Amino acid sequence: MTLNVIWVVVDRTGDKVATVSLELLSKARQLATTVEAVTWGDPSQIAEVVGAHGAQTMHSVGDLGGGLPGPAVGAAIADQVRSGSSPDAIFIPQTYNGRDIAGRLSARLDRPVLTNIVDVEESGSGLITEHAIFGGTEVLRASFTAAGPGLFVIRAKSFAAEPGTDGAATTDNWNVPDLASTGAAKIISSHVEESEGPKLDEAPVVVSGGRGLGDAASYQLIENVAKLLKGAAGASRAIVDAGWVPYSHQVGQTGKTVKPTVYIACGISGATQHMVGMKNSKNIIAINKDQEAPIFSIADLGIVGDVKKVLPQLIEALEKRN
Amino acid sequence: MCSMKVVVCVKQIPDPAGNLRLDQASHNLVREGKLILDESDSYGVEMGLQLAEQAGGGEVTLVSMAPNSETSGLRTALAMGAANAILVSDPALGGTDALGTAKILAAAIKRAEPDLILAATESSDGYTGTVPVQVAELLGLPSVTFSKKVTVAGDKVIVERQTELGYDEVEVGLPALVTVTAGVVEPRYPSFKGIMAAKSKPVEELSVADLGLDTSEVGTAGSRQQVVSVVPAEARSAGEIVTDDGEGFQHILAYLERIKVI
Structure with missing residues (x-):
């Protein structure tokens, strides 16, 4: 294993874990000795599935009070990194919320971010990312050049989600600093658009x-x-x-x-x-x-x-x- | 709100229908020749114009960054009805990464003192997709991304934000940043009058130093990531091609049977 610690942002679709997060956890488990999940809301509902996919611990920033995950999760992770408990890499799913979290976190930490990643591989003491460009006709490989944890925003279906036999992740809470007006957007209502048949990204x-x-x-x-x-x-x-x-x-x-x-x-x-x-x-x-x-x-x-x-x-x- | 000041972030890009390529040495996207308004940004421009009208008045200011004082894409948006533009152009900008771009745009947007900032969810050439939220964080503003509908209600906006399951209705006080998905509104075609008027609309050109930023924060120097290599993807070869003579569907059926889908 090249890396000691990877944090994986666990996005949620309704009450469930977004599948892409399980894919990232499975990959992180192959790359690092310790995998920790970061999420929001009640972590107890998802501790089992997150644990089975490789996270020993899961940190939650708690109830968002109607706010969007981006500012709260971004600020909480930034505080943890600054306080010294920095991981070697942070994996973030390329979802609506994941992109918000990555943008907020990047600006707060003054750290660059790589997005649209379709694969990562170990190289020396770090990671090299792969990106499909020009419609997938060419593969671009990139890496971070500065010290500190890299922010890796990874597309769905880049890795397989593989549950292991590990037990539930232990959970704890992370404090969210004062977000001032960055946290001012509030969800008033959620609407589910019913669709018949299997989901687009899961259908055979x-x-x-x-x-x-x-x-x-x-x-x-x-x-x-x-x-x-x-x-x-x-x-x-x-x-x-x-x-x-x-x-x-x-x-x-x-x-x-x-x-x-x-x-x-x-x-x-x-x-x-x-x-x-x-x-x-x-x-x-x-x-x-x-x-x-x-x-x-x-x-x-x-x-x-x-x-x-x-x-x-x-x-x-x-x-x-x- | 009786007068609304909207900033729309726009990118001028090489025509995606043309031959996009990376420079062999720098691995930066080659931006020679005429640049055009990124189609993804035309939705933000249209949305900005409509919201200013809804608010009972106001104007749209464009903010853009380009290496060579390029304005052809800006003129398209000005012809649609934007009032003016701020263009940050500096030789030091080549190779700037997403966070560096966000620092530049945030500094330029600050000068315009907008009530609302609109941007596309991502550009059509680089599609990093993080710049708008980085801008919001740098300016200390709330943001709502992936909007499919935006309505002004007094000093707030109500946004329908795309989710995995449908959409959320999100309320946010102004000033705020909102990113819009393509197709959210029907961008107007510039009229002849608009095109003529656009030629004389003000475009303020600023350098990195004008914004009070250090050139070490932008360009290749400020980018803390590097391209390791660019190689052709494993080619997926073309298979059997048949011309439909009324029996084309039979080939599909046979193929589906062979892979046991039916």
């Missing part, structure tokens, strides 16, 4: 639509194929920006990273922004009118054709089989 089959669908109404074709294959429906940024489907369906750099058994890209040309979020799918099928579309360069099966003709035929055939 993902069917995504892009501009080639022609209009918003044709997205129904994507939803039908997804449903018939018991998969989830995704989208390119282009049609999310156009308002055809909600942002929660977006696959790509700004949206979700997916790694399904099979990814079916329908009417998606394959902008770098999109490819980075799906190129590690086990199998890729693409349907596109344009033979020159970049998506065909990574597809295992490419159909040069109109999605509005191919998909209805596919739906009919799948319905007959069911």
